Amino acid sequence: MxxxxxxxxxxxxxxxxxxxxxxxxxxxxxxxxxxxxxxxxxxxxxxxxxxxxxxxxxxxxxxxxxxxxxxxxxxxxxxxxxxxxxxxxxxxxxxxxxxxxxxxxxxxxxxxxxxxxxxxxxxxxxxxRRRRVRPTAPVVNGQPRAPEPVRETRADTPQAAPSTPAGRAAPADGPVPVISPLVRRLARQNGLDLRKLTGSGPDGLILRADVEHALRAAGTQDRPDTTKAGAAPATAAPASVTRVPLKGIRGAVADKLSRSRNEIPDATCWVDADATELMRTRAAMNAAGGPKISVLALLARICTAALARFPELNSSVDTEAREIVRYADVHLGFAAQTERGLVVPVVRDAHTRDAESLTAEFARLTEAAREGTLTPAQLTGGTFTLNNYGVFGVDGSTPIINHPEAAMLGVGRIVPKPWVHEGELAVRQVVQLSLTFDHRVCDGGTAGGFLRYVADCVEQPAVLLRTL
Structure with a gap:
């Protein structure tokens, strides 16, 4: 059977x-x-x-x-x-x-x-042992109804209640015609009695739009009447208001950033660096043939070398155990802006990769981010984040740490600026570097040492050879 x-x-x-x-x-x-x-x-x-x-x-x-x-x-x-x-x-x-x-x-x-x-x-x-599925569709007039195909109607679109008997409110002694747990939770959190609602869905099914409409109506009724004698007239509400749900990637970003600011006592330090020699080094690499090396890959390679010297920043804090968890491997996240929102893909074992491998991996993950095909595994597990906000044409920022990591390096745009070079004023390629760090894992001396080493490698890429 x-x-x-x-x-x-x-x-x-x-x-x-x-x-x-x-x-x-x-x-x-x-x-x-x-x-x-x-x-x-x-x-x-x-x-x-x-x-x-x-x-x-x-x-x-x-x-x-x-x-x-x-x-x-x-x-x-x-x-x-x-x-x-x-x-x-x-x-x-x-x-x-x-x-x-x-x-x-x-x-x-x-x-x-x-x-x-x-x-x-x-x-x-x-x-x-396979159990038969009990009907999850609403019970109408005391008779269970088999599941029906879903009508292609968005649950959050208000609909007029049908004039047929199916639009009746639920009987006081019968089950409430609600399928969605989200609808029940929304009503429960706002103290709304679902039995008093008239569902606008098939066979009187109560939709999320019905609950939201009832809550708006209740809010209007509860608003004090300020037009009576002796009361000041109420200020007119804005003619047009748009509400954007915090859900999906946007909701996840909001939750993570809020948690980061609530839990992490962060501090930021920054420094300007002369990136002229770094840009010349990259040009020489690309002129030698082979795949082109990106600036982001060079900065990532500098980051992994700096984390080897300052492992305190490649860590997280276990708040329940009151322990700092340090990681031997560097899984480097990088901020990527997409049409669906900000995401942070993670390059696994970045400390084992050279500039060419890092360039290829950045390109692969960025393309997947734009196409929306990144998996949850590719978006989690990072231990340190590199944020190149210079692509937006800005010089500096105070990045919010990507919870539960302990630090993030921000990189501004690289632009020609006046700079004292070898005792004389010259036009050099200058970049601002900023480090936001969790003050629980280290003090300013460690954070400053990390940032100064990164700046030194940017100004004199030969310094990096000592760690290769």
Missing amino acids: AQVLEFKLPDLGEGLTEAEIVRWLVEVGDVVAVDQPVVEVETAKAMVEVPCPYGGVVTARFGAEGSELPVGAPLLTVAVGETADGRPAGDGSGAGTDGAKDGASGREPAAEGSGNVLVGYGTSEAPA
């Missing part, structure tokens, strides 16, 4: 608790194979295609494109196994058995276990 298995949003790792549905890759009725990607989601760190650990026919999807789901919420249900007449689940005249869609490939619904590692699903054969 065919069984309906529920596939929930898996734990995508790195402490992520929710994801936004960007694009569905399958329709209700489609036949899917084991490990076939079924949905593309955006987490707080990257865009991820989620594979389904079951093979069979998609019977329902949960969540519209653009909506957010917490880890553990249902994504879709899949009918696996065979029906009573021995045919594969979904075989027949249903939409999921279109011969042109799947018959040509000879693929049949598979019930074996997934080969991909999804936290909560494993990699072995399908479990012997």
Whole structure:
């Protein structure tokens, strides 16, 4: 007999608790194979295609494109196994058995276990004990309703409540027609009774837009009437206000920066350096043939050499244990601005790479960042960050440390400026370097020593030869 298995949003790792549905890759009725990607989601760190650990026919999807789901919420249900007449689940005249869609490939619904590692699903054969999925759709008029295909409607778009009986508010003694845990949480946090709402979704389903509309209405009713006699007239609200949700990458950046400022007692020191010789050295390298060497790669190589001399800055603080954790390896993060927001890809084992290897890795990760294909593993695990904000045409900044790291080196633009060189005023290529550091891991002497060594290598690249 065919069984309906529920596939929930898996734990995508790195402490992520929710994801936004960007694009569905399958329709209700489609036949899917084991490990076939079924949905593309955006987490707080990257865009991820989620594979389904079951093979069979998609019977329902949960969540519209653009909506957010917490880890553990249902994504879709899949009918696996065979029906009573021995045919594969979904075989027949249903939409999921279109011969042109799947018959040509000879693929049949598979019930074996997934080969991909999804936290909560494993990699072995399908479990012997499979439970049937209880209906997660709302109960209407006391009768459970089977899951239905998702309507392609954004959950955060306000809709007019339908005039049909399906738009009635939930009965006082019946279950509340809510599927999304986010909707329940939003109502609970604001003390809103869902039984008093009229859902605008299918069959009276209460959507997030319904809750937000009710909260706005309640706020209007609670606002004091300032137009009565003796009261000063209220100041008119702005004619146009735009609210931008802090979610996805933007939300993750906001959370990390806030945590950094709240937890880390940071301090910043800076110095101007004559980068003329560094630029000449790079020009000589590139003139010798082979792949071109980037300025960022040279600065990264200088950073790894400086961290070898000042390992205190290649560390983090375990606040619970009250310990400083120092790392032997340098996993170098670098700030990359993309259309989706600021991300920090990580170059693994940067201390083992030469300038040519660093250039290639920076280029590869930057391209992946722009395309939105970086994985969570490529965006985490850094021990020190290099921030080249000079590409924005600015000279200096006070960088915020990329929590939980202990330091970040900021690099401004390299531009011609007046400079005293060998006792005479000259025009030189000058750059401002700034180091923001966690004052718990070291004092100003260590931070100043690190920054001075970096500046010396920028001014006289031959200094770096001593550590190669």
